[in-house]
Amino acid sequence: MDVLEIARWQFGITTVYHFLMVPLTLGLGVLVAVMHTLWVRTGKPEWLRMTRFWGRIYLINFALGVATGLVQEFQFGLAWSEYSKFVGDVFGSLLAMEALLAFFLESTFLGLWIFGWNRLPKKLHLASLWAAVVGSWISAYFIIAANSWMQHPVGVVLTEDGRPRQVDFLAVLTNNTALAAYSHTIVAALMVAGSLLVGIGLWHLRKRKLAGQPTTDVDHVVWRRSVRLGGWVTLAAFLLVALTGDFQGKLMYEQQPLKMSSAEALCETEAPAPFSIFAFGKLGSNECDDVHSFTVPGLLSFLAHNDFSTAVPGVNELQEKYAAVYGATYPDDPSFGDKAGQPIDYTPVLAVTYWGFRLMVGMGAVSAAVAAYALWSTRGGRVPTWRIGVYGSLLAVGAPFVANAAGWIFTEMGRQPFVVVPNPDVPVGEQVYFFTAQAVSPGISAAEVLTSLITLGVVYGVLAVIELGLITRFVRKGVAQQPSPTPGTPPEGAPESDDVLSFAY
Structure with missing residues (x-):
């Protein structure tokens, strides 16, 4: 068993699992805050019920996201200590600010929102939710800035021992790779939240219609507005995802051309370069010349350079170029383990x-x-009852989750064999880069990493069952168990139970 490969599987599985929670937290938090704001401004009970229902889903997801995210920090020290040493001077400040500023802001004010329903003034209570949402967005930026530095290292110089030393923190924060990745991530998160509102809302509308329930009561308005809000948010987010993705793709062609050419299975340099619709052949074996595609002529040149004629470098040419610059074989150094000299x-x-x-x-x-x-x-007030359409929409709630996970897998796998990719704008002798093969901890065995992988897999499986069970339970209950506040009951909108956590759970 190869320690490096097992460690990569472990980090990949835990990261993708954690990232299933992240976009829902980022996107749904904003929508819940908007619902709460509309309730405070209008006093209409449907906005309160929407806030309370979708707020529960938000809190369940947030709790599981925190639990799964903590594992990432431990892995840096346990399985990837050499990586941590290499990036520590840059990541130290970013992760410290994420924890001390953003996460504390997020968790503190989220606690005030949970416990403040019958304690805080209405507007102050609303402000606490917005502060928590802003905190989550700031937290996400620091994490993406750290990841983007691995994709495009800036603001550092090489020390005598070959490690990067941060000299410009502002350059790290304003890295164009980070700005592109962050905007793409945020709008993708809104798509996740919008799709959730659409799928669950349509299911409840159909259920009420078949049960003969009225279309004039508050509960019907809750689900209809959820569907409409989710639908418009999803469509707007899709357009923005396309725009931000196009910008990010062009940036990747400048910074990591081999990643993008591999994404198109473009073996040889072509001008104009075609865009592949469907490929077949030996994709799995990386024998690029044996891959064949159905293509759209010139489209890849446009996606890469905004014109239909510019050449796009192919995989074979880039492989030779990288080998000439960074070496055809791994250095014969013990830090590379079994990869040394390969x-x-x-x-x-x-x-x-x-x-x-x-x-x-x-x-x-x-x-x-x-x-x-x-x-x-x-x-026009219609209620869909088409079984395939409604249940298909409910099933499609998972589509943006899959899209987000696939995007991150593409981003991270596409930079291999580097864990820190060389910046092409820096002279070769001054470039900062780090091979994945030398990043794994030297003192761990394959059995130890495999044991932790299996253990985490079991724990994460249990957590997945718990989260899906809780969310399914509250989705099935709907909003009927949440009566509107009665006039004269101070403060308006407070949970009827003395247990403030009855709202959260």
Whole structure:
């Protein structure tokens, strides 16, 4: 068993699992805050019920996100100590600010929101929720800034021992890779939240319609407005995802051309370069010349350079270029373990980058199509009862989650064999880069990493069952068990139970 490969699987599985919670927290938090704001401004009971219902889903997801995110910090020291040493001077400030500023802001004010329903003035209570949401968005930026530095290291100089030393913290924070990745991540998170509102809202509308329940009561308004809000948010987010993704793709062609050419299975340099619709052949074996595609002529040149004629470098040419600059074999150094002296394949796994990119785009398009169906089927007060459409929309709640996960897998797998990718704007002798093969902790065995992988897999499986069970339970209950506040009951909107956590759980 290879320690490096097991450690990579462990980090990949735990990271993707954690990131399933992150976009829902980022996106749903904003929508819940908007609902709460509309209740405070209008006093209409449907906005309160929407806030309370979707707020519960938000809190369940937030709690599981925190629990799974803590594991990431431990892995840096346990399985990836050499990596931590290398990036520590840069990551130290970013992770400290994420924890001390953003996460404390987020968790503190979220606690005030949970416990403040019958204690805080209405506007102050609302402000606490917005502060928590802002905290989560700031937290996400610091994490993405750290990840983006690995994709495009800036603001550092090499020390005598070959490690990066941070000299410009502002450059790290304003890294163009971070700005592109953050904007793309945020709008993708809004798509996740919007799709959730659409799927669950349509299911409840159909259920009420078949049960003969009235379309004039507050509960019907709750689900209809959830669907409409979710539909418009999803469509708007899809358009913004396309725009931010286009900008991010062009940036990747400048900074990591091999990643993007691999995503298109473009073996040879072409001008104009075609965009691949569907590829077949030996994608899994990385034998690029044996891969064949159905293509759209010139489109890849446009996506890379905004014109239909500029050449796009192919995988074979880039592989030779990287080998000439960074070495055809790993250095014969003990820090590289079994990889020492072995040939370096600079081409990422073609099957992962190629299909990961298409899965990301395809699942995003599915979400947009479902949102369009939801808006069309609920126009003018209509209630959809088409079983395939409604249950398909409920099933499609998972589509943006898959799109987000596929996007991150593509991003992270596409930079291999580097864990820190060299910045092409810096002279070769001054470039900061770090191979994944030398990043793993030297003092751990394959059995130890495998044991932790199995243990975490079991724990995460249990947590997944718990989260899905809690969310399913509250979705099935709906909002009927949450009566509107009665006039004269101070403060308005407070939970009827003396237990303030009755709202949260």
